[in-house]
Structures are given as C-alpha cells and as structure tokens.
Amino acid sequence: xxxxxxxxxxxxxxxxxxxxxxxxxxxxxxxxxxxxxxxxxxxxxxxxxxxxxxxxxxxxxxxxxxxxxxxxxxxxxxxxxxxxxxxxxxxxxxxxxxxxxxxxxxxxxxxxxxxxxxxxxxxxxxxxxxxxxxxxxxxxxxxxxxxxxxxxxxxxxxxxxxxxxxxxxxxxxxxxxxxxxxxxxxxxxxxxxxxxxxxxxxxxxxxxxxxxxxxxxxxxxxxxxxxxxxxxxxxxxxxxxxxxxxxxxxxxxxxxxxxxxxxxxxxxxxxxxxxxxxxxxxxxxxxxxxxxxxxxxxxxxxxxxxxxxxxxxxxxxxxxxxxxxxxxxxxxxxxxxxxxxxxxxxxxxxxxxxxxxxxxxxxxxxxxxxxxxxxxxxxxxxxxxxxxxxxxxxxxxxxxxxxxxxxxxxxxxxxxxxxxxxxxxxxxxxxxxxxxxxxxxxxxxxxxxxxxxxxxxxxxxxxxxxxxxxxxxxxxxxxxxxxxxxxxxxxxxxxxxxxxxxxxxxxxxxxxxxxxxxxxxxxxxxxxxxxxxxxxxxxxxxxxxxxxxxxxxxxxxxxxxxxxxxxxxxxxxxxxxxxxxxx
Ligand code: ARG
Numbered sequence: 001x002x003x004x005x006x007x008x009x010x011x012x013x014x015x016x017x018x019x020x021x022x023x024x025x026x027x028x029x030x031x032x033x034x035x036x037x038x039x040x041x042x043x044x045x046x047x048x049x050x051x052x053x054x055x056x057x058x059x060x061x062x063x064x065x066x067x068x069x070x071x072x073x074x075x076x077x078x079x080x081x082x083x084x085x086x087x088x089x090x091x092x093x094x095x096x097x098x099x100x101x102x103x104x105x106x107x108x109x110x111x112x113x114x115x116x117x118x119x120x121x122x123x124x125x126x127x128x129x130x131x132x133x134x135x136x137x138x139x140x141x142x143x144x145x146x147x148x149x150x151x152x153x154x155x156x157x158x159x160x161x162x163x164x165x166x167x168x169x170x171x172x173x174x175x176x177x178x179x180x181x182x183x184x185x186x187x188x189x190x191x192x193x194x195x196x197x198x199x200x201x202x203x204x205x206x207x208x209x210x211x212x213x214x215x216x217x218x219x220x221x222x223x224x225x226x227x228x229x230x231x232x233x234x235x236x237x238x239x240x241x242x243x244x245x246x247x248x249x250x251x252x253x254x255x256x257x258x259x260x261x262x263x264x265x266x267x268x269x270x271x272x273x274x275x276x277x278x279x280x281x282x283x284x285x286x287x288x289x290x291x292x293x294x295x296x297x298x299x300x301x302x303x304x305x306x307x308x309x310x311x312x313x314x315x316x317x318x319x320x321x322x323x324x325x326x327x328x329x330x331x332x333x334x335x336x337x338x339x340x341x342x343x344x345x346x347x348x349x350x351x352x353x354x355x356x357x358x359x360x361x362x363x364x365x366x367x368x369x370x371x372x373x374x375x376x377x378x379x380x381x382x383x384x385x386x387x388x389x390x391x392x393x394x395x396x397x398x399x400x401x402x403x404x405x406x407x408x409x410x411x412x413x414x415x416x417x418x419x420x421x422x423x424x425x426x427x428x429x430x431x432x433x434x435x436x437x438x439x440x441x442x443x444x445x446x447x448x449x450x451x452x453x454x455x456x457x458x459x460x461x462x463x464x465x466x467x468x469x470x471x472x473x474x475x476x477x478x479x480x481x482x483x484x485x486x487x488x489x490x491x492x493x494x495x496x497x498x499x500x501x502x503x504x505x506x507x508x509x510x511x512x513x514x515x516x517x518x519x520x521x522x523x524x525x526x527x528x529x530x531x532x533x534x535x536x537x538x539x540x541x542x543x544x545x546x547x548x549x550x551x552x553x554x555x556x557x558x559x560x561x562x563x564x565x566x567x568x569x570x571x572x573x574x575x576x577x578x579x580x581x582x583x
Contacts (some may be wrong), residue, residue: 037084167227
C-alpha cells in the first residue's frame, strides 16, 4: 500500500491526464494557508507555461473533474491557480485506522539498494573524542533510516589501526619498556599471552607520544620507521599490535555500545591494507602509478579544477602507505566482498579533500565502475559553549565519554526521586544519550553547534528528554486504559481541530522521511518528532481521556494515542534513541 499522500498524488496525476495534459510528477505540499485547505497543488503554473495557457483555466479544468467525484471535503482555487484540498473526515479516519494496523505504511520502497556505510573511524589506542560523536550519531541514524526504508545496509566500524598514531604508541612503549621481547629482532620464544599495557596506559601514552613527535624531529622519524616496520609485518611488532588491538577494541566497543552505535563489520585500515598488493598489481597493469621523488603516486587533478587537488600518495618513499592508500584499498575490498550500489562515508567536513582524492582515484583507475556511487557525507563541528572547538578545562581534547558524563550529570537531576540505583544510573545514561543525540541531529548536518548539557537535558522544549517524557506518558496512558479494561479497536471520531491537526500532520511523515533520506540529514525528522509530540500533548492536556464518557470518542483518542506512540517509538529508534520504562 502506498502512503496516503502518494495515493492522492497518483489520483490527481490521473485526473490531469484525463484533462489532456502530460505531467511527470504531481507533488502535494502542506498548505501554507491552512484556512484554505490541508494540502496544496501548485503544478497548474508549470502546466500553463508548458501549454501556453492561463493557469487559472487549467486549475479550473482539474478542479471541475475532481469535484464531481466527491473525493474531497473541499477543493478550491486561490490566487494565480493554486489548488487547495481539504480531505474528507472519512478518508482521514480511514488513514488513522490504516496506520493503526500498519505503522510501516510510510516506509515502503520499490528500489531497495545495498549500501555500505563507514561512520566509525575510532582510532585504536586513542580515546574516542567529540569528532567521532557526530559521525556515530548521524551515521547510525542514517543507517537505521535507510534500513527502515527497505535498503540493505552493511556498516563498518573502520578502525584507525594502521597509521602513524599506532606507530607512535609502539615507539613510546619501546621507550618505556625497552626490554620487552616485541622489540628484540633476535627473540625466538613465545610472546607473552597478556598485553603489556592496559587501556588506561594507552590513553595516557598516545597524547604524550604525539606531543613528543611534534617537538622532536628524531622522535618523529623513529615513529615513521616504527610504522613502516609494522606495515612490513615485523613479527614482534605484530604481536604487540595484536595486544593493543584487543585491549583497545574492547574499550571502543564499550563506548559505541553506550551510544547505541552498531556495526555489522568490525574492520579497520589494517584489513583494507591486505588488499593493497592485489590492488597495486591491478594499478600497475593499467600504468597509472607515477614515480615522484621516491614516492609512488596517482595524479588526480583535472584541467577544469578550480582548486588544487594534490596527487594521491600511494606509497611513501620509505614504502609505507598513507591514509589515502588504505581508503582506496578499502573501496577495492568492499566492492569485491559486498557489491554495494553505494558506499557512504561520514567524516568531519575538514576531510573533504581526502575523500575527493580517493574518489577521483577510484574512478580514474576504474576500480569503481559507473554503477557504484561513492558519497562523502560531511558534517560540521560541535563546539564548546563559547563557540570554539571543544576542550577540557586543562586545554586537552574532550573525550566522548567525558562529554556523555557531563550530560548524564544533568539528566540525573531530572529523574523521579522514587527511582533509585541501579535503575537511576541506567535511566540517567539513557537520557544523556537521548539528550546528546537529539541535540546533535537537530541542526542540518553541516551546521556547527555548541554543546550545552543543561539546555540539552531540559524536560521542556526541543530536547531528547522532553520527547522521552512525552512518549512514556503516552505509554502509561495506554497501559492504564488496558488495566481499566477499556477496549480500543477502531478510530471513528475526529473530535475537533486539535485532533484533526494531528492527523493532517501525520500525513506528512512520508515526505519528511524521504526528504531526510535524500538530504542525508536528520533535522527534518527531529523537527517532525517535536511537532507531532507537541500536537499530541495539546490533545492530552485539554481532555480527560480515561474518564471520557463518550465511548466512541474515548476509543478514538486511545487509538490516536497508540498511533502517535508507535510512530514516536519508530522515529526515536531511527535516531538511535532508546525509551526507558520510566524516568
Ligand atoms: N579514523 C579517522 C579519524 O579519526 C576517520 C575515518 C573515516 N573513514 C574513512 N574511511 N576514512 O579521523
């Protein structure tokens, strides 16, 4: 079954054909003047242009044909030829019942695709930081949206586990514990089973190593050598690398779990690296690699470029690979294994040049054929309250966990006093994740915003906790009705404008979902959730549903409550937000 509005659009398209006009697509929009109708069709203007006629005449012809069918409660023409439609009570009532029977009505899709997504990007041996937060939030929500619209999605955590940072960490471990067997080329025995470092050690080691490398050119050179040796699969370094991987991955998984961020595959740059040799022979056969001062590169600039696009650095002069190389090999691997129609990458907008280089190389070398789409989905930054990049008090980068903790402290204050530990902490965490995610998804994806835990956790206004509070209240109303043995099976009565406004807004869901999917931004969905919840809360505040004496009205309100509740659950789930039992 197609969505309500799409059915109406198809109907009007048919009428227009009957009037003798050809039209590709009929789009009905929410009316900008609700006093004239629920929805509006503005296509008479374009038809008038195409057929050299007066738009009012065309609008008239269409309206006359529809009028005789009695399909709408009202249909009229305003201004230059805007057709306004008011839906009949009976069709709105039917729609509520249809939704009650199938809340997935607005999610159908005739062209499901296979989409490979890359929105993890956490770096091994380094703490997840705020930069990884938006990627996880937007990426996870886009995955869930795509899945709910019937697409097949495979998401990869794509750990940063093969580049300079890991070389730096290994170097610093060597400086601290030079006698560890991993660094001894003559070591013949079995390497220890236990990791020489804990995750806490790693969190401390990386910032120190990175600071040293910035100041000390010799240290930096040693890190380069260490990285090259690792990429050369030195036996001892591989053993140490495996330890670091397992310690660090456990912690990274824990943080992604806390954030309701899920991946189907847990690969990393090192897995892509396995395909570098195979890919390089292919590139050699195409004679596409050039030598440049000892390095091997692929030129990706085009004559029509209006900005400088540097060549892709495939192999550095010491033989090690770059961030671009593993990403290119990643495309090679993903096409080979998953055959995706599209590959989506989420990363900070500052990585756009990197992806431009990689995508160009993938196309130029025909690693990617025309039938696969590569999409970079950049996002803006989250800043501190002062609008500047987020820092802790001592000036270092704020970890993602520290940031969630700040939100959790605020959310904890909002929970009922009767909820005690351990439930209290659990609920506070759910609220914190909801607060942070919802606030993150409100602005259009490319827009920067400021982190404000007090505002984000407010129980009033456009916040995650407000939506959770309202949704839990709907659930508890439904539960109370059930406990009081009030049966609700059918929607029959639209009481007044408050009720009608809710239904009219429900009609808009399909277009919101598609708009969000096409823009790869969740802002339309966050807005929709807020608005529909507000509309429902008006109904809730103005009526006493459980004690209502008019039984068919009571039943109708309960059905509407259930539809809005189910719909909220579905949309919150798309945003990656969990609903607690109580709060
Ligand atoms: N690890 C990278 C970072 O922390 C992000 C990875 C994004 N994905 C990719 N395929 N390059 O900046």
